[in-house]
Amino acid sequence: MGQTIQIEKANSLKEKPDVSNIKFGTVFTDYMFSSHYTPEHGWETPTITPYKNLELSPALQSIHYGQSVFEGLKAYKSGDDILLFRPEENFKRLNRSLERLSMPKINEEDAIKALKELLQLEKDWVPDGPGQSLYIRPFVFADEPFLGVRPSRTYRFLIILSPVAGYSGAALDPTSIYVEDEYVRAVRGGIGNAKAAGNYAASLLAQQKANNLGYEQVLWLDGVHQEYIEEVGSMNIFFVRNGEIVTPELNGSILEGITRKSIIELAEYKGYTVKEERVHIDDFLKGVQDGSISEVFGAGTAAVISPIGRMNIHDTDYIINDNQPGDVAKDLYDHYTEIQYGRLEDPFGWVQKA
Amino acid sequence: MGQTIQIEKANSLKEKPDVSNIKFGTVFTDYMFSSHYTPEHGWETPTITPYKNLELSPALQSIHYGQSVFEGLKAYKSGDDILLFRPEENFKRLNRSLERLSMPKINEEDAIKALKELLQLEKDWVPDGPGQSLYIRPFVFADEPFLGVRPSRTYRFLIILSPVAGYSGAALDPTSIYVEDEYVRAVRGGIGNAKAAGNYAASLLAQQKANNLGYEQVLWLDGVHQEYIEEVGSMNIFFVRNGEIVTPELNGSILEGITRKSIIELAEYKGYTVKEERVHIDDFLKGVQDGSISEVFGAGTAAVISPIGRMNIHDTDYIINDNQPGDVAKDLYDHYTEIQYGRLEDPFGWVQKA
Numbered sequence: 001m002g003q004t005i006q007i008e009k010a011n012s013l014k015e016k017p018d019v020s021n022i023k024f025g026t027v028f029t030d031y032m033f034s035s036h037y038t039p040e041h042g043w044e045t046p047t048i049t050p051y052k053n054l055e056l057s058p059a060l061q062s063i064h065y066g067q068s069v070f071e072g073l074k075a076y077k078s079g080d081d082i083l084l085f086r087p088e089e090n091f092k093r094l095n096r097s098l099e100r101l102s103m104p105k106i107n108e109e110d111a112i113k114a115l116k117e118l119l120q121l122e123k124d125w126v127p128d129g130p131g132q133s134l135y136i137r138p139f140v141f142a143d144e145p146f147l148g149v150r151p152s153r154t155y156r157f158l159i160i161l162s163p164v165a166g167y168s169g170a171a172l173d174p175t176s177i178y179v180e181d182e183y184v185r186a187v188r189g190g191i192g193n194a195k196a197a198g199n200y201a202a203s204l205l206a207q208q209k210a211n212n213l214g215y216e217q218v219l220w221l222d223g224v225h226q227e228y229i230e231e232v233g234s235m236n237i238f239f240v241r242n243g244e245i246v247t248p249e250l251n252g253s254i255l256e257g258i259t260r261k262s263i264i265e266l267a268e269y270k271g272y273t274v275k276e277e278r279v280h281i282d283d284f285l286k287g288v289q290d291g292s293i294s295e296v297f298g299a300g301t302a303a304v305i306s307p308i309g310r311m312n313i314h315d316t317d318y319i320i321n322d323n324q325p326g327d328v329a330k331d332l333y334d335h336y337t338e339i340q341y342g343r344l345e346d347p348f349g350w351v352q353k354a
Numbered sequence: 355m356g357q358t359i360q361i362e363k364a365n366s367l368k369e370k371p372d373v374s375n376i377k378f379g380t381v382f383t384d385y386m387f388s389s390h391y392t393p394e395h396g397w398e399t400p401t402i403t404p405y406k407n408l409e410l411s412p413a414l415q416s417i418h419y420g421q422s423v424f425e426g427l428k429a430y431k432s433g434d435d436i437l438l439f440r441p442e443e444n445f446k447r448l449n450r451s452l453e454r455l456s457m458p459k460i461n462e463e464d465a466i467k468a469l470k471e472l473l474q475l476e477k478d479w480v481p482d483g484p485g486q487s488l489y490i491r492p493f494v495f496a497d498e499p500f501l502g503v504r505p506s507r508t509y510r511f512l513i514i515l516s517p518v519a520g521y522s523g524a525a526l527d528p529t530s531i532y533v534e535d536e537y538v539r540a541v542r543g544g545i546g547n548a549k550a551a552g553n554y555a556a557s558l559l560a561q562q563k564a565n566n567l568g569y570e571q572v573l574w575l576d577g578v579h580q581e582y583i584e585e586v587g588s589m590n591i592f593f594v595r596n597g598e599i600v601t602p603e604l605n606g607s608i609l610e611g612i613t614r615k616s617i618i619e620l621a622e623y624k625g626y627t628v629k630e631e632r633v634h635i636d637d638f639l640k641g642v643q644d645g646s647i648s649e650v651f652g653a654g655t656a657a658v659i660s661p662i663g664r665m666n667i668h669d670t671d672y673i674i675n676d677n678q679p680g681d682v683a684k685d686l687y688d689h690y691t692e693i694q695y696g697r698l699e700d701p702f703g704w705v706q707k708a
Contacts, residue, residue, distance in 0.1 A: 025413070025501025032412060053409045058386060058514050059379070063495050064424055066551030067558070068417050102558035137501060141417050147379025147491060147516060149588055151558050160412050162501060184543030187577040189536060191556045197420030198552015202545045204421070204456035204505050223541040224578055234503055 003046060005033070005117055010050040019127040019163045024302065025135065029125040029161040033118045036143075037104050037155040046110070048118055051160065057145030061152035067142035068197040069097035072301045073258075074135055074164075075119055075354055077128040078342035082119050082354040085340050087112050089258045094138060096256075097194040102151040103140060111138065115159055119354040127163050131337075135164045135302070141197075164302075172325040172333060174309025175298070177232065178210035179219045179281060181314070185233065185253075187223025192230075192253030203233050215312055217298075221281060223253060229279040235298030235306060236260035239284070240328045242292050249276040259299045265348060266336055272328070285313045288320065295326030304340075305333040357400060359387070359471055364404040373481040373517045378656065379489065383479040383515040387472045390497075391458050391509040400464070402472055405514065411499035415506035421496035422551040423451035426655045427612075428489055428518075429473055429708055431482040432696035436473050436708040439694050441466050443612045448492060450610075451548040456505040457494060465492065469513055473708040481517045485691075489518045489656075495551075518656075526679040526687060528663025529652070531586065532564035533573045533635060535668070539587065539607075541577025546584075546607030557587050569666055571652075575635060577607060583633040589652030589660060590614035593638070594682045596646050603630040613653045619702060620690055626682070639667050642674065649680030658694075659687040 013030050028051050035046040062068040071090040076083045091108040098105050115136065119126070126134040138159045142152030183206040186192020186199060206218045219237060222228040229248050231237060236257040238247045245267050250256055264274050287293035288311070296308040309323035325333075338344035342351060367384050382405050389400040416422040425444040430437045445462040452459050469490065473480070480488040492513045496506030537560040540546025540553060557572065564572045573591060576582040583602050585591060590611040592601045599621050604610055618628050641647035642665070650662040663677035679687075692698035696705060 023502070026499075028413060028499075051412070053411055055407045056410050057407055058405065058512055059382060059491075059516075062417055062551070063422050064491070064493060064551055064554070065558075066420055066422065066553070066555035068420065068555070070418055100559060101555050102562055135501070137413075137418075139418060145382075147489070148377070149554055149557070150561070158412055162413075182543060184541050187538050187541040187544070189538030189580070190541070190577065191552075196552065196555060197416070197418055198545075198550065198555055199420070200418070200503055201420035201422070201455050201550060201552055203503070204419075205454060207504070208456055223544065226543070 003044065005046045005048055005114055007121070008047065008049040016125065017163070019132050020129055020165050022163065022165065024164050025162050027162055029122045029163070031118060031121055032161070033114050033159040035157045037157070039153055042104070043106060043157065046114055048121060056143065059145035059147055061142035061144045061146060064147060065142070065149060066196070066198045067101050067103055067152055068139065069094065069101055069103065070137060070139035070195050070197070072135065072137055074133040074301060075126050076133050076341050077126045081342065082123055082126050083340065083342050083351050084354050086258055086262065086350050087115065087352070089261070090138070093195065093256065093258065094140070097196060098140060100191055100194040101196055103142065103155060106140065106157055116354045118159055118161070122161055125161060125163055129165070132163070132165050135162045137162065172305070172307055172330065174307040174323050174325060175217060176215045176310040177217050177219045177308050178213055178215035178312045179221065179314070180206045180210070181221055181226055184223040184226065185220040185230070188252040190223070190253060193250070193255055195255065207233070213312065215310070219311070222251070227280055227282070229281055229284060230254050232298045234302060235300035238263065238297050238299055239293050240295040240326060241287055244273040244275055245328065246275045246277060246279065248279050257300055259301055259304065262350065263299045263305070263332055263336065267332060269347065270331070270335065281313065288313070288318050294321060295328050296320050297326065297329040304337060305329050357398065359400045359402055359468055361475070362401065362403040370479065371517070373486050374483055374519050376517070376519065378518050379516050381516055383476045383517070385472060385475055386515070387468050387513040389511045391511070393507055396458070397460060397511065400468055402475060410497065413499035413501055415496035415498045415500060418501060419496070419503060420550070420552045421455050421457055421506055422493065423448065423455055423457065424491060424493035424549050424551070426489065426491055428487040428655060429480050430487050430695050431480045435696065436477055436480050437694065437696050437705050438708050440612055440616065440704050441469065441706070443615070444492070447549065447610065447612065448494070451550060452494060454545055454548040455550055457496065457509060460494065460511055470708045472513055472515070476515055479515060479517055483519070486517070486519055489516045491516065526659070526661055526684065528661040528677050528679060529571060530569045530664040531571050531573045531662050532567055532569035532666045533575070533668070534560045534564070535575055535580055538577040538580065539574040539584070542606045544577070544607060547604070547609055549609065561587070567666065569664070573665070576605070581634055581636070583635055583638060584608050586652045588656060589654035592617065592651050592653055593647050594649040594680060595641055598627040598629055599682065600629045600631060600633065602633050611654055613655055613658065616704065617653045617659070617686055617690065621686060623701065624685070624689065635667065642667070642672050648675060649682050650674050651680065651683040658691060659683050
């Protein structure tokens with residue numbers, strides 16, 4: 001990249017949908033960004049084109065051997081401005097994911113520049129209703145047509161955009177969680193801390209099992225002992241224990257959530273004590289039973305903060321905080337989203353104009 | 355499926371290459387098979403078309419969340435016949451992989467029928483040189499354009515064909531192996547026993563590390579203890595200990611190789627004692643050091659049997675059997691491939707005409 005981005009204009013634009021009525025990740029905007037990698041020339045031909053299907057080989061490396069990683073972030077409408085929240089963190093993490101999957105890194109500054117140019121072109125797609133935003137999906141996948149097991153020689157980097165109301169339902173509606181102790185998502189030494197396509201496919205069977213048992217999402221335990229709390233798959237997990245905020249410490253198999261990191265920083269700024277520690281599921285369960293754990297919530301880009309009102313632990317159903325959003329979750333959610341939408345002062349320098 | 359397969363004829367056919375000079379998985383034949391799945395109609399529109407690029411959405415579920423599994427088998431030329439080796443085992447395993455990744459199963463009989471029809475059309479592509487065959491790649495991937503984390507609603511099942519000389523170099527050329535004790539490929543409870551795209555992407559960094567240290571492939575240890583021998587990624591591993599053949603027992607994270615299973619059956623038929631057991635790397639190392647382990651070899655569809663002549667275990671280099679193919683490996687390889695090419699009697703009913 002580094003070169004000027006070529007723009008191919010669309011002949012006609014799509015009609016903008018009523019964002020409050022669309023499902024997460026189903027509607028895409030008029031344009032997308034793409035760039036192509038070869039070992040000879042690196043990343044080149046950065047282009048913004050109309051959003052359209054790709055012509056790909058049936059022997060595509062990423063379909064056969066899964067070299068594919070992604071990121072997720074959001075753009076927020078604030079008056080006439082479009083705001084981004086810590087985009088550099090996403091592209092840093094994209095590079096960590098790329099490295100773990102033996103894929104070539106992108107230039108983070110060029111990527112942010114490309115994203116901003118795309119957003120300027122698509123500024124009318126950033127919705128301004130409550131909780132609404134434009135979901136941004138940067139992703140890189142291997143596109144060499146080749147069936148030997150080795151890293152692809154060529155890759156594509158794309159950014160696509162999708163207006164969203166929220167990941168699921170109304171903000172702060174409590175979700176329900178099944179603690180999974182049979183299937184494993186990731187293990188240290190593996191790729192659990194990369195946003196790699198394969199991690200998500202591996203999670204779906206447990207997700208379906210949880211759904212069949214009446215729970216919305218899965219809480220994963222560690223792959224070695226199947227005893228320590230890891231993450232929810234689309235969110236990191238937090239809980240409030242004796243007034244302090246606790247979250248599992250990063251260990252190589254937990255995704256290093258940017259919302260996780262930012263919530264920790266915001267909570268500490270607001271005077272909460274935050275502890276990152278290894279959490280045994282039985283200690284957690286004891287806390288739920290004796291009331292020392294008063295709130296549980298997830299944190300991730302899509303849902304921001306999602307209170308957890310009901311949990312299945314060792315085949316028993318537990319109600320957390322009367323299945324209501326807790327005070328700490330509400331306090332952090334409000335402050336965090338006000339910063340994201342530019343309505344509260346940002347003492348961290350997290351928010352920038354697109 | 356179950357319906358008649360529609361055939362769309364190509365206007366012109368490609369020139370057949372000199373198979374002895376092409377690299378594994380780089381040349382594809384004139385035609386491919388495809389079928390499409392919807393929840394409403396199941397698998398339908400089975401079609402043989404010219405081999406061509408696919409038009410796919412940038413929001414393709416399999417690129418973002420990795421619902422993609424595959425199989426690998428070979429067709430062999432025997433006079434005017436084309437032979438297949440236990441194809442029902444591949445489609446059974448494909449269904450096990452599909453189930454693990456929350457994908458819809460295919461009809462195994464219809465798939466074999468489709469494969470045979472494709473092979474009849476492509477019979478001139480099955481090469482007849484020594485060790486040559488037509489590599490068959492059935493695969494299924496999610497093709498719904500949707501960014502929510504849940505199973506795709508729609509899927510494609512394709513079969514593509516590629517003439518091959520052998521996976522790497524001459525038959526029975528010993529390979530070198532690095533025993534990986536940092537990175538992990540799979541863990542029980544995960545998807546290690548599925549032929550899922552994501553497993554292969556997860557293996558590439560260790561593969562590159564091994565290559566940089568001068569070894570061709572990686573031997574994976576178990577994900578829980580990082581102490582027990584699992585597999586080589588493209589092959590299962592066998593060794594000869596005090597004249598008996600030993601291979602790691604299946605445990606949920608080792609791929610259930612069809613070559614593995616067939617080699618065990620053939621070896622027992624030939625009077626060898628075969629043991630499937632949990633093998634600690636340090637016990638294995640002791641056997642290499644004291645000479646009780648006389649041969650090590652891998653077994654998989656691509657390479658059939660691949661003697662292992664050099665191994666790095668705990669950062670020390672060991673030469674196995676003077677870096678020469680061992681007698682047991684040669685004996686099994688010869689018998690096995692003679693059956694595959696229809697030149698020796700097949701007492702197992704493994705070989706069938708396409």
